[in-house]
Amino acid sequence: MREISCDVAVVGGGPAGATLAQRLGLLGFHVIVLEARPFPRHKPCGEFMNPASLEILEELRVLENVASLGARPIRGMKLFLHGRSAAGCYGNITDAGTRFRHGFAVRRERFDQVLLNAALSTPGVQALQPATVSRVLRGAGGEVLGVEARDAVGERVTVRSAFTIGADGVRSRVARELGVHRPTPWLDKLALVTRYEHVPWGAFAEAHFYDGGYFACAPVDGGLLSLNAVVDRRAYLEAGLTPEEFLTRRLVAVPELRERLAAGRRCDPIRGIASMAGSTTQQIFDGAALVGDAAGYVDPVTGEGIYIALRGSQLLAPVLADALRRRDRSQRSLDAYRTARRRELLPRRWSGLLLQRLLRSPMAKEAGIRILARNPGLADLAVSATGEDLPLRKLLLPSAILRAFGGRPMATAGT
Numbered sequence: 425m426r427e428i429s430c431d432v433a434v435v436g437g438g439p440a441g442a443t444l445a446q447r448l449g450l451l452g453f454h455v456i457v458l459e460a461r462p463f464p465r466h467k468p469c470g471e472f473m474n475p476a477s478l479e480i481l482e483e484l485r486v487l488e489n490v491a492s493l494g495a496r497p498i499r500g501m502k503l504f505l506h507g508r509s510a511a512g513c514y515g516n517i518t519d520a521g522t523r524f525r526h527g528f529a530v531r532r533e534r535f536d537q538v539l540l541n542a543a544l545s546t547p548g549v550q551a552l553q554p555a556t557v558s559r560v561l562r563g564a565g566g567e568v569l570g571v572e573a574r575d576a577v578g579e580r581v582t583v584r585s586a587f588t589i590g591a592d593g594v595r596s597r598v599a600r601e602l603g604v605h606r607p608t609p610w611l612d613k614l615a616l617v618t619r620y621e622h623v624p625w626g627a628f629a630e631a632h633f634y635d636g637g638y639f640a641c642a643p644v645d646g647g648l649l650s651l652n653a654v655v656d657r658r659a660y661l662e663a664g665l666t667p668e669e670f671l672t673r674r675l676v677a678v679p680e681l682r683e684r685l686a687a688g689r690r691c692d693p694i695r696g697i698a699s700m701a702g703s704t705t706q707q708i709f710d711g712a713a714l715v716g717d718a719a720g721y722v723d724p725v726t727g728e729g730i731y732i733a734l735r736g737s738q739l740l741a742p743v744l745a746d747a748l749r750r751r752d753r754s755q756r757s758l759d760a761y762r763t764a765r766r767r768e769l770l771p772r773r774w775s776g777l778l779l780q781r782l783l784r785s786p787m788a789k790e791a792g793i794r795i796l797a798r799n800p801g802l803a804d805l806a807v808s809a810t811g812e813d814l815p816l817r818k819l820l821l822p823s824a825i826l827r828a829f830g831g832r833p834m835a836t837a838g839t
């Protein structure tokens with residue numbers, strides 16, 4: 425068994441873990457990222473990120489690298505239900521919002537690789553990959569002392585650290601070991617994820633709703649279209665169909681999308697991911713913290729997960745750095761992170777859950793699309809609220825209210 429030590433052990437090399445490691449490395453700390461899978465690895469995802477994410481990528485000096493992957497600019501979202509549609513654009517509501525008026529859509533395996541490479545080229549950051557964390561090490565008082573992992577050849581590795589960060593995604597081993605993970609049973613969903621080629625597509629991400637689920641689509645690099653079919657897990661299991669049969673049958677419910685897909689060809693296997701939603705009762709501990717999906721996760725309909733991962737790390741890094749400099753490993757030393765998460769990220773989580781509740785009601789869904797279709801300004805507001813860094817005080821600016829209720833004065837949702 426090997427034993428190594430560092431300032432911070434980051435479990436998980438996805439967007440949350442990689443960007444946290446990069447930030448801490450830049451601040452002069454020794455960081456070890458433990459990532460279970462060799463990269464590039466597939467990650468089930470709708471693969472589009474909102475404009476607020478782009479600001480963070482720019483700050484980390486990786487935006488150019490992501491753009492050079494051929495990331496497709498996404499100007500907003502279109503929603504479809506029973507032949508009706510509504511479109512909302514980013515950047516129309518307030519000039520005080522996010523600097524970028526578009527998001528990006530890019531294959532996750534390539535995006536995540538860019539972020540991890542940026543972290544690993546930062547002095548002080550190294551990776552154990554593949555290395556699967558199986559245990560969180562605790563001291564006599566319950567404080568976290570590090571983790572135990574198995575590397576590629578099955579050898580046991582102990583990583584001792586001043587802080588251990590769970591950035592290990594929706595099924596976080598760290599959160600489970602710390603006993604704080606709680607599933608959200610009423611959101612027991614399953615997503616079937618695949619990609620198409622040669623499907624003509626504009627510059628919008630789209631969600632196609634029907635009674636029983638929805639399809640989310642975004643045009644990604646390489647001229648591909650990323651497609652997610654999200655359904656209740658029970659409905660999928662009860663259908664007793666193969667993923668291909670299930671997808672084909674569900675597409676019948678969205679003829680508009682089915683016709684457009686028929687112009688192209690499915691070019692990826694259909695992969696499934698289940699039981700996605702969960703929360704945590706606590707995100708900071710003596711010697712540890714949770715970030716990204718590991719800290720709590722909602723159904724991906726608004727496409728905010730990548731942003732929440734990036735922003736969570738942006739909030740956590742300076743707090744951790746301060747605690748490390750003061751050699752204070754107490755939970756209290758991370759309080760500022762908890763407060764910032766509550767102020768900024770929790771409202772996003774609650775609005776995501778509220779949206780999920782509404783989507784369960786066919787009447788509310790129908791009424792919602794009708795209202796947004798008739799009021800393009802409101803559609804812009806709804807899309808901007810999920811995609812931009814728009815706290816309530818900015819949305820309540822008179823200019824923002826005028827734009828939301830006065831139609832669409834700036835960019836239009838043409839293509």
Ligand SMILES: Cc1cc2nc3c(=O)[nH]c(=O)nc-3n(C[C@H](O)[C@H](O)[C@H](O)COP(=O)(O)OP(=O)(O)OC[C@H]3O[C@@H](n4cnc5c(N)ncnc54)[C@H](O)[C@@H]3O)c2cc1C
Binds near residue numbers: 437469472592594716
């Ligand atoms: C079907 C679906 C569609 C989605 N669509 C979108 C979208 O369009 N836009 C958007 O913004 N978000 C979307 N999301 C959410 C988004 O994918 C996540 O919010 C985002 O990936 C969170 O980043 P993360 O770094 O916290 O976790 P992850 O990206 O999950 O990274 C966690 C990493 O930890 C590693 N790991 C796990 N366990 C261990 C262990 N024990 N030891 C070591 N390493 C471990 C994993 O291999 C992984 O690389 C979607 C999610 C799903 C499921």
